[in-house]
Amino acid sequence: MKELVHEIDTIIPLSPEEKERIGHFFSPKVIQKNSFLIKEGQYCNEVFFVKRGMLRVYYSDNNGDEITCYFSRNNEFISSYTSFLTQTPTKENIQALEDCKLFSINRANLEDLSQEIPKIQIFRRVIAENLFIAMERRISMLQSATAQERYERIIKENPKYILNIPQQYIASFLGITPQHLSRLRKKITR
Structure with missing residues (x-):
């Protein structure tokens, strides 16, 4: 949990009390190599913090070929963000490339945490901005x-x-x- 709290604390400074409270909203999760965190068609209701391991986010094109969007490593957040935000079925698959230890927070707990510690909203915005930047860089890389x-x-x-x-x-x-x-x-x- 300390890696998760440290990651949040680097973006928004937290008091000792806030650091302790964050741990109450996240749950540990273990996923084995080659297992799926989420599959296409499912609804994503969680955001995950990767304590240890690597995951791959991909979708299948019309020919059934897998298109890898990005990889997530230690100390990074991962989710099917569009599904999480819009509450629609995901088009993505998130697969473990290694055995992974994660911390997860569901939508309701994230809202409760944001109410209890309002500056978590800043952290949520920064995560969304970083995702946008990563996707913009990927598109630019593929096109140019x-x-x-x-x-x-x-x-x-x-x-x-x-x-x-x-x-x-x-x-x-x-x-x-x-x-x-x-x-x-x-x-x-x-």
């Missing part, structure tokens, strides 16, 4: 960078991805085929 530039950016910004994530998921995230990724890797390692 070459496949090689996208791959080099991942190597530079997230080298753990290359080591810990199956290559077909990396390729999907980059918007290329696994075969193209293999060619890029050979080209770059020469």
Whole structure:
């Protein structure tokens, strides 16, 4: 729980009493590798904090191909945010790439926490803004960078991805085929 409280405290300074209260609203959750936190068509009623592990968010296109949107790692929040905010079925799947330890808060508890500690609303806004920024960067990357530039950016910004994530998921995230990724890797390692 201390990682969760620390993450919130870095954005909005919390009193010792507020730090203790936050823990009462979140529940621990464990999810095994390859299991799903949520599947397409379900309603997302929770936001999760990743204490340990890595998850992948993806959807399936009209051809049934999986399109990876992003990965979530330690000390990050994850949810099917559109479903959470609009209370509509999600189009996304969230799958554990490793065994994960999480803390979850459901919609009602998040509202209660926000009432009890009003500055949590600032934290919620910052999380939403960060999600928007990440999605904007991803769209820009896919539209303006070459496949090689996208791959080099991942190597530079997230080298753990290359080591810990199956290559077909990396390729999907980059918007290329696994075969193209293999060619890029050979080209770059020469």
